[in-house]
Amino acid sequence: MPDVATLPSLPGDEGGPVFAEPWEAHAFALAVKLSESGLFTWSEWSAALGAELAEASRRGESDDGSRYYHHWLAALETLVTAKQAVDNSHLLVRKEEWAEAYRRTPHGHPVTLSSAPREVTGSISGSAEICAVADGAASGE
Numbered sequence: 001m002p003d004v005a006t007l008p009s010l011p012g013d014e015g016g017p018v019f020a021e022p023w024e025a026h027a028f029a030l031a032v033k034l035s036e037s038g039l040f041t042w043s044e045w046s047a048a049l050g051a052e053l054a055e056a057s058r059r060g061e062s063d064d065g066s067r068y069y070h071h072w073l074a075a076l077e078t079l080v081t082a083k084q085a086v087d088n089s090h091l092l093v094r095k096e097e098w099a100e101a102y103r104r105t106p107h108g109h110p111v112t113l114s115s116a117p118r119e120v121t122g123s124i125s126g127s128a129e130i131c132a133v134a135d136g137a138a139s140g141e
Contacts, residue, residue: 024069031076039083048075 019025035042052075061067081088097113105111 019069021069024072027069027073027076031072034076034080034085039085040079045075045079048079051075052078 019028031045034040035045040048049072052071056067056071057063077086077088077091080086081091098111101113102111
């Protein structure tokens with residue numbers, strides 16, 4: 001596994017990274033796996049995450065750690081689209097599907113999608129895992 005000590009502001013304790021929601025652990029594991037598979041180096045990942053955190057700071061977002069993995073996911077989406085591992089339009093369509101599912105779900109009920117992801121022309125195979133992580137972030141899982 002890459003050296004997580006090189007990551008800026010990683011929430012953790014003496015046992016390692018700490019996750020508040022399952023989707024956070026999925027996003028973490030996906031970034032590690034994509035780096036190990038050679039899609040990007042850990043240095044590229046650290047730089048992408050650092051840039052996302054710096055941009056959040058410039059926007060005046062709180063630095064209390066509560067949105068850390070939202071920034072992690074945004075950095076991951078930016079990096080995999082830059083590396084052409086997934087088509088950005090595929091991510092956008094899936095996010096809109098989750099937003100619509102959220103809007104139609106009664107308060108207190110779990111948010112679920114009623115169908116499989118719509119096909120997007122030009123999407124690259126292998127994007128399903130990235131979209132699944134984005135799905136978890138959108139649904140709060």
